[in-house]
Amino acid sequence: MQATARTSLDAAQPAAPPQRRRASVPRLRPSPGSFGEILGDNPRPLAGRLRAVRRLASVLLWTLLCIPVQTLLLALPGEGKRRFARLYHAVLCRLIGLRVQVVGQRSTARPVMYLANHSSWLDVLVLGGTLDAVFVAKAEVGTWPLVRTVARLGRTVFVSRSRGRTGSEADAMRERLRAGDSMILFPEGTSNDGTRVLPFRSSFLAVADAAAEVQPVSVVYDRLGGLPACRRDRPLFAWYGDMDIGSHFWRLARRPGGRVTVLLHEPVDPRDFANRKTLTAAVERTVAEGAAELRQNRIALPRRALAVQN
Secondary structure (H helix, E strand, C coil): CHHHHHHHHHHHCCCCCCCCCCCCCCCCCCCCCCHHHHCCCCCCHHHHHHHHHHHHHHHHHHHHHHHHHHHHHHCCCCCHHHHHHHHHHHHHHHHCCEEEEEECCCCCCCCEEEEECCCCCHHHHHHHCCCCCEEEEEHHHHHCCCHHHHHHHCCCEEECCCHHHHHHHHHHHHHHHHCCCCEEECCCCCCCCCCCCCCCCHHHHCCHHHCCEEEEEEEEEEEECCEECCHHHHHHHCCCCCCCHHHHHHHHHCCCCEEEEEEECECECHHHCCCHHHHHHHHHHHHHHHHHHHHCCCCCCCCECCCCCC
């Protein structure tokens, strides 16, 4: 009787749900050179490390070989120091796997003030290998190991941007322009994430009247591993915030080769503008519009900086 009652009670209780087995889905690994590898799912991390080591060694060796050559050229008259500095930067771009595409023509005037957007330390290599000009850099760059040596050999003009020294530094820049040296400036005053162009500071154009022409330049890193670079790829090229240059170089050097497009807009005479603020606004709009087209992978053509109508 008890057995019968127990059986009836067990039958009344609902049966326990069957245990579900998690489906085993094989993880697909992207093939070499595929989109997944480019975005960070690298199936061959060893290959990436070897690539980075090779590129780092090549950069250091090339730099150490060039330092004594440029030191000698600086002591000699002529254009050798300018041409060799350009060769140095151009070869560096190749060594790190960065292909430079130039759209437009460099100004034939001298001296020229080139005004470009700024998203990375790579901009120095790219523009240094494209334009025959010296850079204007913040004073702290002159304190970085090895970088300061290369910058000084490249005849970089250092500015502190402190109000007490603004006048003397402007005079030094003006003298370099009068001596025939073209200059490359980043009027944003800092680098950014590469997704936009920050407002240009008119104070950077205080000596523009000493230049024969001003040429706006848009710089965008638009290819990675042969594919169009998207928004999530920007940090691989952009160097901003508290990023350190060592780890940034390593992350980039592990990746397949990239491409940067340098869009040289039409040069303008700075004396055709009412004042430096008007010139700054016109150049900023030209650079920003060109960079926006390049980021969208559109065919971008050189523009002419026109005064902004209020």
